Amino acid sequence: xxxxxxxxxxxxxxxxxxxxxxxxxxxxxxxxxxxxxxxxxxxxxxxxxxxxxxxxxxxxxxxxxxxxxxxxxxxxxxxxxxxxxxxxxxxxxxxxxxxxxxxxxxxxxxxxxxxxxxxxxxxxxxxxxxxxxxxxxxxxxxxxxxxxxxxxxxxxxxxxxxxxxxxxxxxxxxxxxxxxxxxxxxxxxxxxxxxxxxxxxxxxxxxxxxxxxxxxxxxxxxxx
Amino acid sequence: xxxxxxxxxxxxxxxxxxxxxxxxxxxxxxxxxxxxxxxxxxxxxxxxxxxxxxxxxxxxxxxxxxxxxxxxxxxxxxxxxxxxxxxxxxxxxxxxxxxxxxxxxxxxxxxxxxxxxxxxxxxxxxxxxxxxxxxxxxxxxxxxxxxxxxxxxxxxxxxxxxxxxxxxxxxxxxxxxxxxxxxxxxxxxxxxxxxxxxxxxxxxxxxxxxxxxxxxxxxxxxxxxxxxxxxxxxxxxxxxxxxxxxxxxxxxxxxxxxxxxxxxxxxxxxxxxxxxxxxxxxxxxxxxxxxxxxxxxxxxxxxxxxxxxxxxxxxxxxxxxxxxxxxxxxxxxxxxxxxxxxxxxxxxxxxxxxxxxxxxxxxxxxxxxxxxxxxxxxxxxxxxxxxxxxxxxxxxxxxxxxxxxxxxxxxxxxxxxxxxxxxxxxxxxxxxxxxxxxxxxxxxxxxxxxxxxxxxxxxxxxxxxxxxxxxxxxxxxxxxxxxxxxxxxxxxxxxxx
Numbered sequence: 116x117x118x119x120x121x122x123x124x125x126x127x128x129x130x131x132x133x134x135x136x137x138x139x140x141x142x143x144x145x146x147x148x149x150x151x152x153x154x155x156x157x158x159x160x161x162x163x164x165x166x167x168x169x170x171x172x173x174x175x176x177x178x179x180x181x182x183x184x185x186x187x188x189x190x191x192x193x194x195x196x197x198x199x200x201x202x203x204x205x206x207x208x209x210x211x212x213x214x215x216x217x218x219x220x221x222x223x224x225x226x227x228x229x230x231x232x233x234x235x236x237x238x239x240x241x242x243x244x245x246x247x248x249x250x251x252x253x254x255x256x257x258x259x260x261x262x263x264x265x266x267x268x269x270x271x272x273x274x275x276x277x278x279x280x281x282x283x284x285x286x287x288x289x290x291x292x293x294x295x296x297x298x299x300x301x302x303x304x305x306x307x308x309x310x311x312x313x314x315x316x317x318x319x320x321x322x323x324x325x326x327x328x329x330x331x332x333x334x335x336x337x338x339x
Numbered sequence: 340x341x342x343x344x345x346x347x348x349x350x351x352x353x354x355x356x357x358x359x360x361x362x363x364x365x366x367x368x369x370x371x372x373x374x375x376x377x378x379x380x381x382x383x384x385x386x387x388x389x390x391x392x393x394x395x396x397x398x399x400x401x402x403x404x405x406x407x408x409x410x411x412x413x414x415x416x417x418x419x420x421x422x423x424x425x426x427x428x429x430x431x432x433x434x435x436x437x438x439x440x441x442x443x444x445x446x447x448x449x450x451x452x453x454x455x456x457x458x459x460x461x462x463x464x465x466x467x468x469x470x471x472x473x474x475x476x477x478x479x480x481x482x483x484x485x486x487x488x489x490x491x492x493x494x495x496x497x498x499x500x501x502x503x504x505x506x507x508x509x510x511x512x513x514x515x516x517x518x519x520x521x522x523x524x525x526x527x528x529x530x531x532x533x534x535x536x537x538x539x540x541x542x543x544x545x546x547x548x549x550x551x552x553x554x555x556x557x558x559x560x561x562x563x564x565x566x567x568x569x570x571x572x573x574x575x576x577x578x579x580x581x582x583x584x585x586x587x588x589x590x591x592x593x594x595x596x597x598x599x600x601x602x603x604x605x606x607x608x609x610x611x612x613x614x615x616x617x618x619x620x621x622x623x624x625x626x627x628x629x630x631x632x633x634x635x636x637x638x639x640x641x642x643x644x645x646x647x648x649x650x651x652x653x654x655x656x657x658x659x660x661x662x663x664x665x666x667x668x669x670x671x672x673x674x675x676x677x678x679x680x681x682x683x684x685x686x687x688x689x690x691x692x693x694x695x696x697x698x699x700x701x702x703x704x705x706x707x708x709x710x711x712x713x714x715x716x717x718x719x720x721x722x723x724x725x726x727x728x729x730x731x732x733x734x735x736x737x738x739x740x741x742x743x744x745x746x747x748x749x750x751x752x753x754x755x756x757x758x759x760x761x762x763x764x765x766x767x768x769x770x771x772x773x774x775x776x777x778x779x780x781x782x783x784x785x786x787x788x789x790x791x792x793x794x795x796x797x798x799x800x801x802x803x804x805x806x807x808x809x810x811x812x813x814x815x816x817x818x819x820x821x822x823x824x825x826x827x828x829x830x831x832x833x834x835x836x
């Protein structure tokens with residue numbers, strides 16, 4: 116399945132999504148330990164659904180994006196004019212920690228087409244989800260993150276390119292910034308291979324292992 | 340040779356497994372290196388490797404999947420896909436279930452479980468285990484899994500919910516964020532081998548301190564991000580001395596330090612707690628299982644990628660002031676000043692102070708609260724309820740508290756508590772005694788903290804909006820929550836013992 120480069124409209128599908136490179140405007144959101152509770156809050160508990168904040172896309176970051184009357188908070192980055200079309204987020208330490216909500220990926224993806232997160236580190240489940248939806252996470256040291264965020268603030272509306280194939284962030288006027296991606300994650304994103312496709316050839320081995328295991332640990336299977 | 344190097348070359352060699360599933364790996368003369376001391380994590384991981392998928396990524400056998408997932412499951416039923424191992428799946432809807440006592444008569448309460456109930460029969464015919472909200476075993480997944488004996492030492496247990504790490508307290512590997520439907524289709528999961536970390540908890544645990552205080556202290560010392568890329572084993576004399584149910588609380592919050600999972604080595608405490616539970620090994624298998632489990636704990640001399648020590652001596656009951664679990668301080672401490680925070684934490688501290696509406700330099704003790712919540716997969720087991728009841732007995736919830744709830748973690752827990760009269764202690768004090776589910780921990784199904792309110796909560800997350808829009812969460816132990824509900828403000832539980 117191919118994804119639009121920006122402002123994704125259709126509901127993203129889990130699995131089998133590829134990522135090669137992306138060019139877009141970046142939004143600086145360099146806070147530490149931003150949880151999925153923040154990026155993908157429970158709809159009802161926001162108290163905003165009756166005020167029109169009633170779709171997956173609109174619920175992205177709802178608790179810090181809107182005031183309690185449903186109007187936009189100007190301090191939220193995507194509410195600022197220069198970042199409204201951003202599709203790359205510059206984030207801090209342990210971004211996306213917490214709950215296993217895939218909405219942490221899919222809601223910003225649906226709302227703004229966010230395909231890339233550049234941050235110091237990421238929560239483990241966020242990383243799992245990102246790969247599934249063809250979203251790239253780039254880990255860089257904090258000073259580099261801060262430098263990129265400073266550049267973004269000083270150069271509103273100017274796009275950058277994040278190229279997974281070549282492992283580089285290209286920002287106009289700056290030296291290319293290389294980054295590493297764990298081998299299998301990189302391959303999975305580049306090819307868009309789905310987990311099920313990857314597992315399929317090993318199913319006979321998995322079955323054989325379980326049969327053997329059932330003989331060795333019969334108590335695990337006693338109630339089947 | 341490093342352990343991982345060995346795995347890369349040995350996996351797929353198809354070595355036979357003898358009486359002890361680990362024995363082959365350790366006895367084979369060709370793998371002398373592996374007779375080296377091993378961590379519990381690696382023993383269990385290695386025994387579950389189906390094949391290596393390149394680098395440090397393995398395909399692992401999954402022994403149990405305890406999930407809610409009607410959406411995923413129903414989608415699969417619609418597609419008519421083949422289910423590889425329906426018997427490993429235990430479907431227990433918890434997030435979508437209301438805790439209202441009216442939920443049994445009012446089908447509009449809660450979300451998602453109605454569709455689930457409609458398909459339960461079909462799922463059962465396919466071999467699923469479905470414990471819906473009317474099942475006498477129903478409750479929060481991470482309470483009922485261990486409570487029913489499903490979660491056993493040496494297993495790999497995966498599911499969707501992030502607090503699946505809780506089960507690791509049984510001496511198994513468990514984590515959340517997985518796609519349950521893929522596990523059902525294949526009985527396996529793909530995972531990058533994490534680094535290993537051991538957190539040794541030492542010193543003397545002061546009076547009134549519970550395992551929640553221990554894990555909040557650990558997270559505040561090491562950081563909400565400290566477990567990123569790691570699987571954590573909690574060890575040391577303080578953890579070793581904890582009863583089994585207290586260990587679940589520790590492992591429950593492993594994900595709050597961004598660890599893939601949390602584990603505690605199984606011991607007699609674990610085995611005795613497990614014995615006799617519905618899904619525990621039957622008598623004919625018990626001795627065999629026990630011998631196997633006793634091989635699981637980390638060997639002396641095993642090397643972890645990282646070791647940390649946290650000393651509990653002199654540590655006071657812990658409460659959070661800010662917007663992530665690392666923002667925990669002692670009950671006698673003052674609210675920190677962002678200007679004094681380390682440079683890279685300053686912006687988040689400022690955000691936390693602004694959001695929490697607290698004043699830097701003020702004591703956290705005495706901070707006014709509006710609501711009190713006891714429940715969640717962190718601390719809603721029978722021992723937690725007993726401890727809270729002890730604080731509450733003969734006292735009254737303060738008049739400024741607009742909502743004080745006790746939500747038992749499961750139906751068996753609720754029945755046990757009622758048999759002991761704990762429900763009456765709570766209700767006579769002014770608490771509401773609710774039906775089991777996730778509830779206010781994450782704000783759903785009408786169970787959320789009211790806008791603008793501050794809630795002292797024994798749950799596990801205090802992120803912005805976690806319990807509802809514009810709400811503040813103060814995380815604390817169950818007994819600190821109970822004491823604070825009585826006091827009407829953040830209280831020192833030690834004065835209520």
